[in-house]
Amino acid sequence: MGQHSPNTRSRPKEEQTVNNPTDAAATTKTDTYATVRGVVSKNKGEPVExxxxxxxxxxxxxxxxxIQACGVCHTDLAYRDxxxxxxxxxxxxxExxxxxxxxxxxxTHVAEGDYVVLNWRAVCGECRACLKGDPKYCFNTHNASRSMTLAADGTRLEPALGIGAFAEKTLVHExxxxxxxxxxxPAAAGLLGCGIMAGLGAAVNTGEIKRGESIAVIGVGGVGMAAVAGARLAGATPIIAIDRSDEKLARAKSEFGATHxxxxxxxxDAELTEKVQALTDGxxxxxxxxxxxxxxxYKQAFYLRDLAGRVVLVGVPTPEMKLELPLLDVFGRGGSLxxxxxxxxxxxxxxxxxxxLHLEGRFPLGKFVDERVGLDAVEQAFETMKSGRVLRSVVEL
Structure with a gap:
């Protein structure tokens, strides 16, 4: 699935972003730049409009x-629901x-006519994470200073992850x-805006996979497949894809770089562990x-690694989920979680x-695009996504 981090929270309705306080006044009809078509979720669990x-x-x-293209991500479905x-x-x-x-x-950061991918980590450079030299954890990312609204009645819209790109145009911070x-x-490049970058980075940035190291990826939807592709780019071997779908596993091996x-x-769980160990000299x-x-x-991941191995959680759990592990095993196996x-x-x-790297043929970004649809097909794309038949549907405008 796509991702939203604990650092990415929607602001209360009455607030505007603080990045540009001089522009904090609510939007009025007199300063509307354009009226466009957009996909809006008005009520919990109801079809989008x-x-x-x-x-x-x-x-x-x-x-x-x-907007030229925008991927249909599980995070959008999570917003709707x-x-x-x-x-x-x-x-x-x-995306x-x-x-x-x-x-x-x-x-000053961009100019009119620039081709861009939108991101939801617009590093502020001033928060405690940035000042400690960890901008990847920025706690105060920038968002637009003004609000987009429903044309019918002026209701303020909350843009997904501060972006709101199922629309012909959107407003963001530079x-x-x-x-x-x-x-x-654009259909391929835009996917770096969330899910593909999440999986790719989980292997390369968080997991710090190195040339010649071994890796297993549990779940090869869009995010997991990106982790497989990132591991291949980094020179990992073996790269073991684990899933319940033979079709996805075949693609992981033929298109994205899995070796097994x-x-x-x-x-x-014991049988799965045995199979992974058989591929890694025990x-x-x-x-x-x-x-x-x-x-x-997660428990499978914990026990599939070598002593001092690294576990990376990139799949997003739901609030009610609980994890139980023997504390002695956490201590005894070492490594990092x-x-x-x-x-x-x-x-x-x-x-x-x-x-x-994609344009050079070294990273298969375009292979994640399985379906191209119009703005009016987002709800159907959610159903396709839930069925597991695609890595990504992409809305093209």
Missing amino acids: LVDVNIPAPGSNDVIVR GGITDDYPFLLGH AAGIVEKTGDRV KQCTKVNPDAD TINSADLS FGVDVVVDAVGLPET KSSWYGDCLPERDFPMYVD
Whole structure:
């Protein structure tokens, strides 16, 4: 699935972002820049609607981006179903690429006409994480200073992950825009904005997989498949893909770089461990990426690794889930247990690099795009996603 980190929270309805306090006044009809079509979730669990959305004139450090493509991510479905906040209505969509159309009067980071991928970690440079030299954990990422609204009645919209890109245009802070090579297909490039970067970064950044090290990835949907592809790029071997779908496992091996696959559907935990150990001289792997996020898969990950191995949780659990592990095993096996938020990425560093690697044929970003749909097909794309038939459906505009 896609990701939202504990650091990414929607703001209360009455608040505006504090990044540009001079522009904090509520949007009015008189400063509307454009009215566009957008996909909105108005009530918990109800089908999304394609409605008219007012885009305000940009604040001083804001930009308006004309969206070209936006991936359909599990996080958007989580917003619709109340799994993140209850600040309805939401303007959904966040894995997007597009063209900067209009900039505020203080914008220096991008210019009109730039081709950008949108990101939800617009590093502030001033919070305690940034000042400690850990900007990948930035606790105060930038968002637009003004609110997009429903054209029908002026209701303020909460943009998914501060972006809201299931729309013909959206309003974001300038640092939410990362310039990349314009030769890249927007449907592919935009996926770096969330899920693909989450999985790729889980292996490369959080797991710190090295050339010649072994890795197992549990769950090869979009995020897990990206972890497989990232491990291949880093030179890991063996790369073991674990899933319950023979079709996904076949793709992991033929398209994304897995060296071995295991269908875990009918295996006990002990049998799964034995199979992984048989591929690693009896020791277990150096890194395990749990791209599912269930207590059961996390326990599997914990025991599939070698002594002093690393476990990386990138699948997003739900609030009611509980984990129980023998504390002696936690001590005795050593290593590290890590969570990966947004693949511990830095968009300004990582997005351009992986787009370039994709264009060079070294990273299979385009292979994640299984379906291209229109704005009016987002609800159907949610159903397709839940069925597990695609890695990503992408809305094209």
